[in-house]
Amino acid sequence: xxxxxxxxxxxxxxxxxxxxxxxxxxxxxxxxxxxxxxxxxxxxxxxxxxxxxxxxxxxxxxxxxxxxxxxxxxxxxxxxxxxxxxxxxxxxxxxxxxxxxxxxxxxxxxxxxxxxxxxxxxxxxxxxxxxxxxxxxxxxxxxxxxxxxxxxxxxxxxxxxxxxxxxxxxxxxxxxxxxxxxxxxxxxxxxxxxxxxxxxxxxxxxxxxxxxxxxxxxxxxxxxxxxxxxxxxxxxxxxxxxxxxxxxxxxxxxxxxxxxxxxxxxxxxxxxxxxxxxxxxxxxxxxxxxxxxxxxxxxxxxxxxxxxxxxxxxxxxxxxxxxxxxxxxxxxxxxxxxxxxxxxxxxxxxxxxxxxxxxxxxxxxxxxxxxxxxxxxxxxxxxxxxxxxxxxxxxxxxxxxxxxxxxxxxxxxxxxxxxxxxxxxxxxxxxxxxxxxxxxxxxxxxxxxxxxxxxxxxxxxxxxxxxxxxxxxxxxxxxxxxxxxxxxxxxxxxxxxxxx
Numbered sequence: 001x002x003x004x005x006x007x008x009x010x011x012x013x014x015x016x017x018x019x020x021x022x023x024x025x026x027x028x029x030x031x032x033x034x035x036x037x038x039x040x041x042x043x044x045x046x047x048x049x050x051x052x053x054x055x056x057x058x059x060x061x062x063x064x065x066x067x068x069x070x071x072x073x074x075x076x077x078x079x080x081x082x083x084x085x086x087x088x089x090x091x092x093x094x095x096x097x098x099x100x101x102x103x104x105x106x107x108x109x110x111x112x113x114x115x116x117x118x119x120x121x122x123x124x125x126x127x128x129x130x131x132x133x134x135x136x137x138x139x140x141x142x143x144x145x146x147x148x149x150x151x152x153x154x155x156x157x158x159x160x161x162x163x164x165x166x167x168x169x170x171x172x173x174x175x176x177x178x179x180x181x182x183x184x185x186x187x188x189x190x191x192x193x194x195x196x197x198x199x200x201x202x203x204x205x206x207x208x209x210x211x212x213x214x215x216x217x218x219x220x221x222x223x224x225x226x227x228x229x230x231x232x233x234x235x236x237x238x239x240x241x242x243x244x245x246x247x248x249x250x251x252x253x254x255x256x257x258x259x260x261x262x263x264x265x266x267x268x269x270x271x272x273x274x275x276x277x278x279x280x281x282x283x284x285x286x287x288x289x290x291x292x293x294x295x296x297x298x299x300x301x302x303x304x305x306x307x308x309x310x311x312x313x314x315x316x317x318x319x320x321x322x323x324x325x326x327x328x329x330x331x332x333x334x335x336x337x338x339x340x341x342x343x344x345x346x347x348x349x350x351x352x353x354x355x356x357x358x359x360x361x362x363x364x365x366x367x368x369x370x371x372x373x374x375x376x377x378x379x380x381x382x383x384x385x386x387x388x389x390x391x392x393x394x395x396x397x398x399x400x401x402x403x404x405x406x407x408x409x410x411x412x413x414x415x416x417x418x419x420x421x422x423x424x425x426x427x428x429x430x431x432x433x434x435x436x437x438x439x440x441x442x443x444x445x446x447x448x449x450x451x452x453x454x455x456x457x458x459x460x461x462x463x464x465x466x467x468x469x470x471x472x473x474x475x476x477x478x479x480x481x482x483x484x485x486x487x488x489x490x491x492x493x494x495x496x497x498x499x500x
Contacts, residue, residue, distance in 0.1 A: 029362060037063060039062075043060055074358065091183050091349075098311045103337060116251075128222045142449045159240040168442055173480050177218050188433075195426070214431075233475065266313040286298070386422065
């Protein structure tokens with residue numbers, strides 16, 4: 001096992017920074033576009049014509065980026081490509097609210113409060129559920145829930161490494177599902193829509209396109225992770241014999257309780273405000289023509305704004321009550337800090353936006369998708385088999401590229417059009433990606449928080465190391481991967497709705 005880990009780590013250390021990966025991919029696209037264009041590569045397929053509203057035969061040929069028009073596009077399109085990449089606006093708007101809630105301390109206190117009130121018999125299930133939904137603010141889950149889960153276990157006489165395992169598995173191995181819409185959902189949705197436009201420019205999916213599958217996955221994973229912890233992990237670890245003691249780590253102060261009360265009042269106020277804008281007939285957030293709330297409506301389109309508003313108001317109320325954000329200047333400082341922390345992500349999105357724009361310009365994604373669709377159609381492979389294979393490919397790649405957004409930016413332009421050609425809805429492909437992206441996060445040393453988890457383990461067990469954490473997490477990863485794939489297949493075969 002140690003040799004395997006050394007090999008994975010050695011290979012992983014040679015993987016460039018995600019920004020450089022996309023820089024290299026852009027260079028590769030430039031060269032390949034010229035090669036395909038020189039050979040006259042083209043495909044003919046049935047596509048939706050926006051002007052006529054009909055499905056018509058369409059021929060698409062490869063376009064070179066090394067022509068006069070191609071070079072002109074690369075230079076003049078940098079700013080428009082970035083400004084038209086909706087994922088940038090989504091993440092910034094979301095972090096205005098989520099960042100204030102994090103900086104005020106609301107997210108951390110909510111996690112601690114839930115652990116404090118949890119009954120002993122339900123502690124594992126509650127910690128698992130909280131860990132999964134903490135992806136609304138991922139850093140809070142890694143930095144607060146995982147060590148807190150270990151402390152909660154030892155405080156009730158259970159092995160702290162089991163608590164560490166349940167915390168890490170729930171936060172990392174179930175990262176892309178939630179009972180709420182998260183900022184990452186906005187980015188993944190926009191990347192998916194960019195890929196959809198290669199086949200049907202008039203078709204889009206919204207933020208809630210995977211909401212039912214995501215909620216169902218949360219319930220299933222909560223039960224599964226808790227059962228693995230109690231039936232496999234804890235019996236293997238046995239009773240805790242270490243000398244680490246917990247002293248008051250789960251106690252909330254009066255200021256924190258006051259902040260939570262004010263945050264609750266703020267939540268009720270925002271919900272009432274949003275209901276006023278949505279529920280009455282003719283309300284601003286209803287569809288102007290049909291009056292619908294769900295589907296094509298301002299309410300659904302503005303979900304990320306509503307989420308940001310909820311976190312912003314609750315964060316401010318908590319900060320005032322707890323004394324962590326006393327003035328408007330401090331609130332503005334929290335917003336600036338949260339947006340400033342996005343610098344690396346914004347740089348990555350800048351490069352990704354160029355990659356997607358260049359890829360779309362060359363028509364290579366369309367050529368690849370149609371060509372593979374033709375081959376696969378002749379092979380008569382069921383769509384479910386293709387989806388299962390796609391999930392396995394994502395599993396493997398996640399060992400070396402852990403960034404969910406970066407991987408989807410690579411996969412979406414190829415697999416979304418490909419599977420759409422075979423009659424698979426884009427929201428199904430996105431759901432399959434959610435299954436494939438998460439489980440390996442818990443065992444790859446390239447996870448940015450993996451070293452921190454090892455440090456937490458050493459805190460409770462002096463001789464712990466990388467192998468300790470890998471051995472701890474392998475049962476989770478194996479069973480989550482297997483059961484989640486079966487769950488996805490069952491959802492697909494039963495024809496259950498994926499979202500709103």
